[in-house]
Every structure is written in C-alpha cells, then in structure tokens.
Amino acid sequence: MPGSARPRSRAYSGLPRWVYVPAALGALFVLVPFVGILTRVDWLHFVALITSDSSLAALGLSLETALASTVACLVLGVPMALVLARGPVRGRRWLRSLVLLPLVLPPVVGGLALLYTFGRLGFVGRWLDVFGVQLAFTTTAVVMAQTFVSLPFLVVSLEGALRTAGGRYEAVAATLGAAPSHVFWRVTLPLVLPGLASGLVLSFARSLGEFGATLTFAGSLQGVTRTLPLEVYLQREVDPDAAVALALVLVVVAALVVGLAYGRRAAGAVAA
C-alpha cells in the first residue's frame, strides 16, 4: 500500500504555466513589505534601540511566554487532535468547528472572552478569586491568551497528519498485541512527527506574534505582561524608530524559528 501511494504523488509534476504568475504575485505581496521595514530601520542606532531595558525585557518575556504556551499547546493539543482524527465520529464535525473558533475570531474578541471568563468577575475567575488566584495582569494570563489563539494551529496540522497517515499500522500493531498506549508512543507518534513539528512551529510563531488577546486580557506592564508586539505598538506612539527596530527583531526571530524547524524537517525527509 505505501508503495502504491508514492508514484501517485510523483505523477502530479506538470504544473500549468499560468500558476506561476499568481504564485509570484503572492510571494511578492508577502515579501515586499519586509523590504519596506528594512528601508525604515535606523541602522545607526539599531543596536541601542533593541538593547534598551524595555526592549530586552519585552524580547525575553516574549520568548519565555511563547515557549510556555507552545508546551501548553503540545500537552492539550495532541490529545485534542487524536480525538478529532480517531475518536468517535458522532458530533466530531461540530466539535472541530468549536475548537477551531479562535482561528477565525479576532484576537481582541478572544481576549474579551478570556477576560469575562477568567477575569476577577468572570464566572470562572470569581471562583479562582475565592482561592486567592488572580489571573488578569499576570504572566500566566499572557500564556493563556497565547495558548488560546495558537492551539487551533497545532490541532489542525496534527489532525491533518493523523488523517493522512491513516490507522493501518496502528491496526496491525494492535493485532500483534500492542496496548493502545504502546501503539500511540511507538507507532502513531513517530508517524506524525513531521506534522506535529510543523504544528508546534506554527503555534510558537503565532504565540510570538500574539497581540490583541494579550492586550485585552493580560494588560501591559514591562517585564510582566508587555511582550514584544505590545512594546512595538507602544513605542510607535513616541519613537517610531524603536518600533521599527523591534519589529525587525520580531521578524528575524520568527524567520529563524520557522526556518530552523522547516529546514531540519526537510533534511530529515531527505535522510529518510
């Protein structure tokens, strides 16, 4: 069966030539604005601008929180994708739409939803407050906002990978007497690792860029809740040069993450 699947993908090689025109336009549309940023960077003061206290605090906080929310996405998202791809069929489509909701919601709306749920007077936050737990204005709130918006990215990529892989190897493993957990760790997970990796990268990148939900739910305080995107937005008020410099840092970090992850994946695919 895997033998018959491979030639099929090779058979689709001839692209219609016109495809390259909109593809090139699309690529330009995405890339040219980065050139726009580069033309506005104040290179003379670039290092000073990005190494100021507030910039470094924002960069550190962004990396920390994005990493934490990626871990949260991993812990919560993998089981979600498994249930959506392999779980009971009834109500699955409905469930998926709900899970993917943050993907289409404006992040500010997500932030409001979190605020009215986990805020001090929210219906969950009210109970947490009784136990002395306050989430708004804390770094935890930042991680929650980021997880909320990036979770669907991991779920979508992993669910896709699970569907493409199919359940045949798992079935074989089960007939050979492997317990479900054993099958998951030894068969399913290795099979969908590339999909999981790209899902994690997407989640991390989305977390890194999170703005609206963070601003609405977590607030903005240097070193506590003011991540890099919030710092860029705030600096723009008084010092557009600093905002542009920080924006460039954000672009570079995101490009590095995506580049490294996909680069390694491509290399891995060749080795395999």
Add this chain to the structure above:
Amino acid sequence: MKQGPVKEDTVKQVPMNGRAVRLRSKLAAAGVLTLALLLTACGAMPRTGGGVSTSSTSASITVFAAASLKATFTDLAHQFEAAHGGTKVNLSFGGSSDLVAQLQSGAPADVFASADEANMTKATNAELVSGSPQIFATNVLEIAVPKGNPAGIHSLQELAKPGLRLVLCAQQVPCGSASHKAADAAGVALKPVSEEQSVTDVLGKVISGDADAGLVYVTDVKGTGGKVDGVAFPESKAAVNRYPIAMLRQSKASSVAQDFVEFVRGAEGQKVLGNAGFGAP
C-alpha cells in the same frame, strides 16, 4: 486493493481529456485574473473616494479628530451639516499620534483636532498645518472606579494603597503622561499593575472589575454612560489637557474648513463639548 485500478483510470483520463483540461485551466486563469482585478479595484476605491471628496468644489471636508472626540464631533458634524445646507463632513477618528502619522503619509484631510498639544506640534513641525492651531477644549483626569466604588477610593493618594489594582495609561501616551504629572504634583508614587495603550483599554479593565481603579479623563468617565463611577481629585489641575484644532495646508475647501473650526470654537460647539464634560479653552 480497490483503489489501484480506479487510480489508473483517473490518470489515463487526463491526457484523453487534454482539451477539456486546458479549457478549464484557462477558465480558472480568467477567474483568478477577474478576482485580482476586483481586489485591486476594491483596494483603490476608498482612495479615489477620498480624493474626490477633497478636490471637488462642492462643500465637503474631511476632519481627522482624536478618538476621545468621537461622540462630540459626530454630533457637531451633524449640526454643521444642518446649518450649512449641502455641506458634507467626513469624520475619521483615531489616536492623535496615528492621525499625525497618517497625515504625514499623505492622507487627505482638511481639519485636524488633536487630543494633546504634542501631537499638534508634530503636525506643525511637519508643515501640515495652515495658520496656527487654536485650543478649543480642555480636559482633566478623573479616577474611574467600578460601579459602586467597591475599593472605596476618594483621593489620588489612596491609589497608592498596597494591594490596590491600579491601571494607568502608559507614559508614552497622553493620558499616561498626564497621570504621572498629576501624581508628581500630589507627591504620590503610583504602582500600576498595568500600563495600557489607551484610555479605552484602561476603562475596559475597570468596567470588567479586574482593576480597582484607573486614571482617565472626565469625558471618558462620562462617555461610558454610567458603566463606571468617577472620582474627581484636586491634583488634576496640575495636568490639564488642552485640545488644539487646526486647518490643514493641503485643504482644497479651506473656507468650509475654516468655518468648521470656527463652529467648533463658537457657542454651539462649546455647548456640545461642555455637555460631554470638556472644559472651556
């Protein structure tokens, strides 16, 4: 096993129906092209619209005004239109610094009303302004607290109480710098749990009850329509915010623009602004 022959079938069909496929791809290409044209047309529309409104000889002006003027200027524009038959006032609201940035990038407008003098100075320095800006309103800070004032705040000094969750505007934005000025005048060291981007963000946290108190302008408290309570404090006099208005050099309907500026500064304008909580210039 069943899939094998089916797949071969579809593969064979492709060369046999080559013409049909080519036709379909051409149709798709045409579709993409149409879509692209539509998109560019849509993107271009607001621009040309704006251009027409400012360059036409018919009385139509565009006013760029600070977000805090939304309610009053919407009202004033209607009154102005009613008093000047056939005149159209287009309004665009935003943060004052955003508006200046837009004007610097060539956004078409005839009048600019800023929420602070610093941003008007930016516009003047960029040679966007015609004549000299005029102050048309003032605004002072007030403590915004959730309805019923659960934390029992009655003075600026009480905002420094330990454990109180205070939310301010960041120092980089006008309401934040005013907050610091007032706190300095009172000799109070404020320790906010959050320094927000805008008045709206501060109010949002007070309304939701997550903040015990916030510092915003009197007009902002009034503008919530009773969703928060306001506590006035004497030190607010140390940080009176002055709103300047000016005609822009690029205006092609300068007489109407001039009329509008006069209208805002005149009796009717002052009445509307006063009702919203603004002070006289």
